[in-house]
Amino acid sequence: MTTLLRIDASSRHEGSYSRRFGDELIAHLSPTRTLTRDLVHTPVPHLPVGAISAFFSDESTWSQSQRTATEISEQLLSEITAADDIVITTPMYNFGIPSALKAWIDHIVRVGKTFSFDGKRFAGLVSNKRVFIVVAYGADGYTKGELKAADFVVPYLQFIFNFIGIDDVTIIPVEGMNVGLAELAESRARAAISAVSPRTA
Numbered sequence: 250m251t252t253l254l255r256i257d258a259s260s261r262h263e264g265s266y267s268r269r270f271g272d273e274l275i276a277h278l279s280p281t282r283t284l285t286r287d288l289v290h291t292p293v294p295h296l297p298v299g300a301i302s303a304f305f306s307d308e309s310t311w312s313q314s315q316r317t318a319t320e321i322s323e324q325l326l327s328e329i330t331a332a333d334d335i336v337i338t339t340p341m342y343n344f345g346i347p348s349a350l351k352a353w354i355d356h357i358v359r360v361g362k363t364f365s366f367d368g369k370r371f372a373g374l375v376s377n378k379r380v381f382i383v384v385a386y387g388a389d390g391y392t393k394g395e396l397k398a399a400d401f402v403v404p405y406l407q408f409i410f411n412f413i414g415i416d417d418v419t420i421i422p423v424e425g426m427n428v429g430l431a432e433l434a435e436s437r438a439r440a441a442i443s444a445v446s447p448r449t450a
């Protein structure tokens with residue numbers, strides 16, 4: 250059995266390219282089970298102060314309010330633990346990720362849970378998972394062209410997943426959707442999807 254965790258971040262439900270190619274990628278991967286977390290339909294809150302104090306203290310000392318404040322983080326982490334593959338679908342908004350996705354990241358990057366720190370070095374604690382990032386851009390030129398330096402989506406997400414221990418990160422760019430390149434972008438995205446290997450149970 251393979252479990253896939255899907256995280257959606259586009260504010261658009263209708264007409265979203267990142268969601269559409271996410272659908273195509275997941276059909277190609279054909280997992281046994283898909284857990285979906287739509288960060289726009291059901292947003293996760295910005296990190297509450299009680300969660301911050303809890304994340305950096307011993308769980309045995311937590312107050313009831315700290316426990317309550319970490320519930321959503323615990324839920325999101327359990328979804329990651331359950332997943333073999335994780336698919337993130339996201340637009341570029343103002344050269345970076347949407348704040349809905351950043352809020353999710355703030356709940357799942359946790360010392361002692363997804364990374365460790367021994368006073369000198371950080372180490373990722375999440376292993377044996379693949380991440381796929383379907384990213385839709387309005388303009389063209391982020392993957393190879395002159396806007397490469399302005400892409401704070403892919404380098405950031407790649408770094409975050411590597412940081413928590415996931416090295417197997419595949420990017421499916423859907424680039425140039427608002428500048429008349431949709432057809433080319435779609436064929437490139439489909440080629441990238443067909444190059445992905447589905448998991449063998």
Ligand SMILES: Cc1cc2nc3c(=O)[nH]c(=O)nc-3n(C[C@H](O)[C@H](O)[C@H](O)COP(=O)(O)O)c2cc1C
Binds near residue numbers: 264265267268342345
């Ligand atoms: C608030 C906002 C900011 C955007 N910023 C950028 C940007 O910085 N660079 C870019 O190429 N496209 C930008 N776009 C265009 C989107 O990335 C593009 O429409 C993409 O297809 C949106 O993803 P979706 O189709 O999954 O909704 C922006 C769109 C919105 C709504």
